[in-house]
Amino acid sequence: MQRFIVIGGGVAGHRAAIELSRCAPDATIDLVSDEPGLPYDRPPLSKEFLQGSKAAADIVLSGAASYTQTNIRHHPGARVVAINRAAKQIAMEGGAALTYDKLLIATGSRARRLPVACTGGVHVHYLRTLEDSVALRQQFSAGRRIAVIGGGFIGLEVAASAVRSGCAVTVLETQPRVLSRGMPSLVSEWVDRLHRVRGVDIRLSAGAFSMRQKQSVVIITGAAWESEADVVVAGIGAEPNVELAAGAGLEVCDGLVVDIQCRTSDPSIFGAGEVTSHPVMHGPPRRVESWKSSGEQGKVAAQAMTGSMASFDEIPSLWSDQFDTNIQAIGFPDLGVTQEILGDPDSNSWTLVSLGANRSVLGGVAINRGRDASALRRAVKQGAGLSFMRPKVA
Numbered sequence: 001m002q003r004f005i006v007i008g009g010g011v012a013g014h015r016a017a018i019e020l021s022r023c024a025p026d027a028t029i030d031l032v033s034d035e036p037g038l039p040y041d042r043p044p045l046s047k048e049f050l051q052g053s054k055a056a057a058d059i060v061l062s063g064a065a066s067y068t069q070t071n072i073r074h075h076p077g078a079r080v081v082a083i084n085r086a087a088k089q090i091a092m093e094g095g096a097a098l099t100y101d102k103l104l105i106a107t108g109s110r111a112r113r114l115p116v117a118c119t120g121g122v123h124v125h126y127l128r129t130l131e132d133s134v135a136l137r138q139q140f141s142a143g144r145r146i147a148v149i150g151g152g153f154i155g156l157e158v159a160a161s162a163v164r165s166g167c168a169v170t171v172l173e174t175q176p177r178v179l180s181r182g183m184p185s186l187v188s189e190w191v192d193r194l195h196r197v198r199g200v201d202i203r204l205s206a207g208a209f210s211m212r213q214k215q216s217v218v219i220i221t222g223a224a225w226e227s228e229a230d231v232v233v234a235g236i237g238a239e240p241n242v243e244l245a246a247g248a249g250l251e252v253c254d255g256l257v258v259d260i261q262c263r264t265s266d267p268s269i270f271g272a273g274e275v276t277s278h279p280v281m282h283g284p285p286r287r288v289e290s291w292k293s294s295g296e297q298g299k300v301a302a303q304a305m306t307g308s309m310a311s312f313d314e315i316p317s318l319w320s321d322q323f324d325t326n327i328q329a330i331g332f333p334d335l336g337v338t339q340e341i342l343g344d345p346d347s348n349s350w351t352l353v354s355l356g357a358n359r360s361v362l363g364g365v366a367i368n369r370g371r372d373a374s375a376l377r378r379a380v381k382q383g384a385g386l387s388f389m390r391p392k393v394a
Contacts, residue, residue: 001026001027002024002102003027003030003101004024004027004100005029005030005098005102006020006031006106007032007104007106007244008104008107008275009031009032009074009076010042010273010294011041011042011061011295012272012295012297012298013039013272013273013298014061014063015295016104016272016305017031017072018063019298020305021071023302023303025070029070029073031075032092032098033075033076034079035076035130038067040130041059041291045129045130045132046127047157047161049130049133050133050140051137051161051164051165059130078092078093079092081244082244083244083245083248085248085249100268102270103268103270104272105244105245105256105264106271106272106275106294107240107244107273108241108274108275108294109239110238111239112237113234114149114234118208118211122212122213122218124211124232124233124234125139125232125233125234126233127158127235128238136158140162141166142166143166145168145169145231146169146229146230146232147170147218148170148233149234151173155171155234155235156195156322158235159322160200163198163200170200170227171202171203172206172222172227173206174205175204177189177192179191182333183333183365184352186341186352187365190345194323194325203227206222207222208222209221240274240275240277240287242256245275251265255277255278256276256277258270258272258277258278259279260279260311262276262278262304272297272298272300272301273297274289276297281315281316281331281380290317292319293314293316297314315330315381317329317330317377325348325368327365327367328369329366330365331363331380332354333363335363337355342389349368350367351364351372360383360385361389
């Protein structure tokens with residue numbers, strides 16, 4: 001009987017456990033997660049759940065409630081403290097140990113923290129877990145002043161959710177534009193307007209700042225500005241949870257390094273999800289923060305763990321809902337030599353296509369155009385040109 005262990009209860013670990021159960025119904029599968037409860041969907045934490053339109057039960061991942069009907073043994077609230085590669089065992093907090101034949105590390109990532117020198121002891125909310133979202137949702141009520149540090153996708157989604165709850169929102173971004181990481185400037189400018197029209201106060205090039213608590217109010221001070229807030233939220237990126245892998249002597253470089261079959265430097269250990277650095281679009285390894293990619297990589301890892309020659313070649317993608325707008329980014333929209341626009345950027349429905357030197361589609365961003373997003377994904381995968389896209393435009 002094969003013994004599989006999956007460390008991590010996010011979408012990568014969950015999808016891997018489900019696929020392992022399908023591929024190896026006679027094996028034992030231990031899914032170990034340091035979070036309580038069943039694995040859940042993280043994207044709604046900054047949107048529907050934060051706004052109160054979904055409850056915790058609504059975001060449980062499909063199949064998680066049926067673990068007891070399969071060969072998956074779920075260990076919620078269990079923290080793995082070490083991996084013993086020689087003995088093929090994992091050690092958990094409290095002294096328990098589990099033995100594996102194949103191990104999957106799907107420990108995900110965590111919210112990057114602001115420097116202590118910046119926060120000055122002020123309580124700052126971060127958004128990564130269900131517990132984080134519950135705590136933040138309790139702070140949202142009409143008239144409250146919310147300061148969001150960071151103008152990336154998480155920060156802007158939180159800002160949009162806060163506005164919908166009747167809050168007054170200020171976004172502080174150190175860069176000259178929002179969505180500066182990975183998005184073309186035209187998309188940044190469009191999203192900037194989307195928020196400003198709805199009353200969000202966006203302060204760009206905010207630079208260094210400090211915080212201090214004055215009774216119930218937080219005073220945030222920059223070089224030439226000052227802002228007051230009742231609640232501070234930071235969305236300044238994510239860091240991979242590589243400590244467990246690094247402690248076991250596995251290769252780590254901005255993530256747990258894996259190949260296209262999700263194998264680490266140890267043939268008995270695999271990796272999947274946001275913790276990994278893996279080959280992307282036939283290029284060098286890089287870490288991808290994508291819900292869809294994480295789930296697909298977990299599935300491929302499970303297949304490889306059971307002997308399949310499956311390989312992971314998912315095109316990076318991102319999905320964001322802000323107010324009444326859906327934004328889908330495919331591939332690498334910011335790396336093209338040239339850009340083509342389909343539709344009118346002054347409207348609420350248009351698409352930016354990023355083209356390489358040979359005019360092949362490298363990626364793009366679809367604003368309220370789901371069909372274009374699907375066409376973009378196919379074009380990137382096939383190395384097609386812009387002519388592939390035009391017939392798909394409504």
